[in-house]
Amino acid sequence: MPPNILGVVKMELDSLYQEVILDHYKHPQHKGLNSTFDAQVHHVNTSCGDEVTLNINLDGYCITSLSWDGQGCSISQASVSMMSDLLTGKTLEEAAFIVKNFIDLMGSKGTSIGDPLILEDAVAFAGVSKFPGRVKCALLGWMAYKDVAIQAQAKN
Numbered sequence: 001m002p003p004n005i006l007g008v009v010k011m012e013l014d015s016l017y018q019e020v021i022l023d024h025y026k027h028p029q030h031k032g033l034n035s036t037f038d039a040q041v042h043h044v045n046t047s048c049g050d051e052v053t054l055n056i057n058l059d060g061y062c063i064t065s066l067s068w069d070g071q072g073c074s075i076s077q078a079s080v081s082m083m084s085d086l087l088t089g090k091t092l093e094e095a096a097f098i099v100k101n102f103i104d105l106m107g108s109k110g111t112s113i114g115d116p117l118i119l120e121d122a123v124a125f126a127g128v129s130k131f132p133g134r135v136k137c138a139l140l141g142w143m144a145y146k147d148v149a150i151q152a153q154a155k156n
């Protein structure tokens with residue numbers, strides 16, 4: 001085994017992750033706002049100019065739909081896409097656990113690889129945590145989710 005094999009594997013993982021992120025950016029999931037919703041929020045990341053509008057539909061404690069529209073960098077838009085895909089069909093409690101896990105990962109400064117059993121494709125953002133300037137991009141949709149979930153529960 002060549003001594004630099006781990007470095008090669010790491011590079012391949014990085015490019016795989018970049019592909020996952022680009023795929024969500026080019027083919028966003030759940031994009032296009034539902035006309036009816038339980039709550040709606042609009043969040044902006046001023047440091048990069050990213051924007052997202054997020055709608056949530058609840059059936060009791062279950063998230064039946066998350067729909068969104070937005071614009072901005074590939075990290076922000078791909079992250080919203082993955083978040084809405086991951087949290088749709090979950091209970092509010094499950095979603096809160098997943099969101100906390102993602103926020104912890106983004107705070108890890110590159111020391112965590114993330115748990116794919118909890119975050120699935122969203123572990124692709126693990127490398128972003130090394131770049132403080134991009135963490136807000138990755139977190140935009142997840143912070144919007146936290147906000148919209150609180151507003152929808154306050155209403156119900």
Ligand code: ZN
Pocket residue numbers: 045048049050072073074075076137
């Ligand atoms: Zn951005």
